[in-house]
Amino acid sequence: MxxxxxxxxxxxxxxxxxxxxxxxxxxxxxxxxxxxxxxxxxxxxxxxxxxxxxxxxxxxxxxxxxxxxxxxxxxxxxxxxxxxxxxxxxVFYERFMSHIGDIEFECFRSPKKEARILELVAGHKNFMHGHAIKDEKDNIIRILDFISGKTLAHHIGSIAMDHETYFYQQFPDIFNRFIECVEAIRFLHEHGERHGDIRRDHILIDRQTATYRWIDFDFNYRHRENIYGYDLFGLGNVLVYLAGKGDVLIPDLRGNAHPWLDIIDESDLNIVFRNRVVNLRKLYPYIPESLNRILLHFSRGSNRFYDHARQILCDLEQVRWDS
Known part of the structure; x- marks a missing residue:
């Protein structure tokens, strides 16, 4: 010493x-x-x-x-x-199996992968920053800059207004900032990398810049057909959450005997989380069809799925233009 x-x-x-x-x-x-x-x-x-x-x-x-x-x-x-x-x-290793519909993914933690991405995204405003270093036993330790701010999930949950007011007054800015997040994931995909654990609480809103920043990319996954599928499903879940000002959950609707239950069928539900409504235009008719078509890619009734972040990004840009 x-x-x-x-x-x-x-x-x-x-x-x-x-x-x-x-x-x-x-x-x-x-x-x-x-x-x-x-x-x-x-x-x-x-x-x-x-x-x-x-x-x-x-x-x-x-x-x-x-x-x-x-x-x-x-x-x-x-x-x-x-x-x-x-x-x-x-360093912490864990491994588990996950499913999107009938597609199975093997998920696991990879400190080496996160270290690699930290180097790739250094200076990119929409990611956390830091570096990796080995301890004396060659464990790959990641040292991350602290980001002052709250998660996107916490921010949406704290907005106290009805959905229609939110959709017209708050959502357009949130949506445009989310497009930046999707562009950041496209950047990863273009370099052959994946985030691996896309969730609404893995986006932090930087208090100093108001920028949306991805955190926690040490998860990796294996699948032979579409190596980006798990990321794309995560993006869809986040988008549905933002468009709906939270998740519209079937158990909540049943608990309140909500009349929406009469117009929702199985095809309107999330392909994995089958208690969440994805076809939001049925509930909120002022949601543009162009946006709802994107949401429906992640529904049980869909037979069309995204293969790469640039595809969903292209559709999102059209919605921004429509807005």
Whole structure:
């Protein structure tokens, strides 16, 4: 351990960048091997590339009712070399099967893939930024710049107005910013890469620039026919959510004995999430047909699907023109 990463040097850096932070009286736990991410805890220090990072807390899952589920491999940290906030993603492998209709995808986490994409999108405004580095055991660690802002899902959920008012007053700007996100995914696809986990909570709205930025692209998947299909399905889900100002769920309609139930049939539902309505024009007739045709690509009644992000992007651009 050199002078910059000694106990004394680290304590001085903590006092400089975090003057109100209570430096532990005990000897700091310093990690150069992050293989056991459960062992990297609050107040510990991780040394990566001769730079010390003070661990503050673990991240939490923000997906579909799992908000309290701790992601022990994702750490909020402070770079003690300059005081900047960082997100540190340690190596965690998982694998599972997923389906879109009758099509099966093998999904798995790939730190190497995320490291590769971070290098590809450096400087691109619609992605998170950072770099990858190996610890002493050759684990591929991703050090990410902290983005101040809330998720797109949180933003949509916080808009307090009826759907029609939202659609005319708020949605056009949201839609145009979403097109930028689709263009960013096209950029990945043109370079033979995939996001791998496209969700509405994986778009952060940068508080400083109001830019929509993709995060978390360590998932990868395998499928022989269409290598971009899983990404495209994710884009469709996000678009339906934005156009509908949230998901229109069959259980909610049944619970309220809503008259919409009389006009919805199986073909109007999401091809995978069969409790979600995709054919929104049936419910909101002011939604343009050009937009609704895009939504229907992701319905159970569709026999036409997108193969590449440039296809959905082309259709989206036509809707923007119509607007």
């Amino acid at each position: 050199n002078d910059l990463t000694s106990q004394e040097a680290i304590r001085r850096m903590v006092q400089r960048w975090l003057p109100s932070y209570p430096v532990p009286a005990h000897r700091l736990h310093i990690h150069t091997d992050t293989s056991d991410f459960y062992n990297v805890d609050y107040n510990d220090v991780v040394i990566l590339g001769q730079r010390p990072y003070l661990i503050r807390h673990n991240a939490k899952e923000g997906r579909f009712g799992l908000e309290d589920e701790v992601k022990f491999w994702v750490k909020s940290a402070v770079d003690l070399s300059n005081g900047h906030r960082k997100i540190i993603k340690l």
